[in-house]
Amino acid sequence: MRTHRTRPRARAAVILPPVAALALVLGGCGQSPDAATADDRPVSAASPTGKTPETTTYAKIPALARDTGAADGGDGTVVHPTAPRPVFDRPGGRQVAVLPVTELGGPTWVPVVERSGTWSRVLLPSRPDQASGWISGEDGLRAARSPYTVRVDTARRTLTLEKSGTSVGAWKVAVGAANTPTPTGRTFVLAQLAPAKKTPSPLVIPLGTHSASLDTFGGGPGTVAFHGWPDASVFGKAVSHGCVRVPDAALRELSRVPLGTVVLISG
């Protein structure tokens, strides 16, 4: 593949263990180790203003509440904080994180999956996976509704996109291999990235979840994503490192799905 031609990548593959080297060989969504990332902050949970960590795809915040295991998409409500917003472990409880205004260079949008009075529980993009937290009130929050739900069935290796409860399309996709499975559970569309290199995918859609078997990947925090793949023979197979590789038609439809939309991954 063309993505192997950069010398830094070749050197990295030499010194990495076989599994990691294979990971890089398979492309890592087309990023090279020397490429500028959308968010160049180091892998750190510390917020710039104090001890409370920002909840991002880079952070690991064990104090965050875990999602309930529910497999519904909620009512489609997604919210965007217009200022950094405190995140609590329960309504009126302890502040455990800060929800930043941006994620990976774009606006932060997270789905609301539960309410208690004026409190809303939202899914969050940090480790441990299935992270969620409570935010309070409505001031400083822009609320909207996404009509979409994305369903991934890792057993059938399919992705189904629903809009207002009606299927927009269903495609065979490539999911994680046996030793690097795509994590199941409820997550959300975190961002849309247009990488400098358009191969293997001109668009990468990171989700709010991570590989359970890879702590890091290609220098990133092991974030799972939707992205395209140039070789159609992979679709319908369990061959990736956790990402969901989708056909071009699926990527086109997914590009219209608002940030914060719930993604339900079952196995």
Place this chain on the structure above:
Amino acid sequence: MSSMKARLAQIGLVAAAIGVAAATPAGAAAPAATPGSTAFGLTATGPVSVPPLPLAQSAAATVTRSLARVNPDKLVDVGVLNVKASRGFASSEVAKLKVPSAGLFAEAVTAKCEAGRGTSHIVNALVAGKRLAVSPPPNTTVPFHVDGLGDGAVVLNKQERLPDGRLRVTALSATVPLGGGKAQTLAVSSATCGAPAHAVKPVKPVKPVKPVKPHAPKAAAPKPKPVQGDLPVTG
């Protein structure tokens, strides 16, 4: 003997203030049907119960209320309390807050609600030795521990949207541990207001529409715009 007189004077002051509050058609906890404005300086629930004091309510002209001091129990002592309410506006100013058992002290605690937006400030405030921010973000919780009594928490700049659409901002809301699993709740300097009248457009009667799920916003989420950049993901 003089301290006894002072104590009686304080209790009398509280009793008079309770009388004012009781004469009000509706307390702060149960706002009037008309979406007016409400402000109070202190309220307490738990072993020590204090109604909202002093309480100002108005849907039109400015109403102001003041108290020199509220000291219903050893638990809490509050100095000057001034509150104000008018159409679309409410404010509360409280000075010299002391809750000795929790090490909670503040020189001034103020809340303001104007045209549906709330702000609050706390000056020279401490809880259990922790210094509190002057202008914290909405709903900032500061947990604390009191040896021998248990865990408590202070919520600063507490902002709540009421079912009728009004905003309530409470500068300081505290849960104070009393030991034995008991706790005392205090709300200090609270203001509630709605959007100004000119912001509310008269609505023509419309045909009943299909009910929507509660809380679901009507605005469509924006179509995402890809950001130029790379993130090494688990390809």
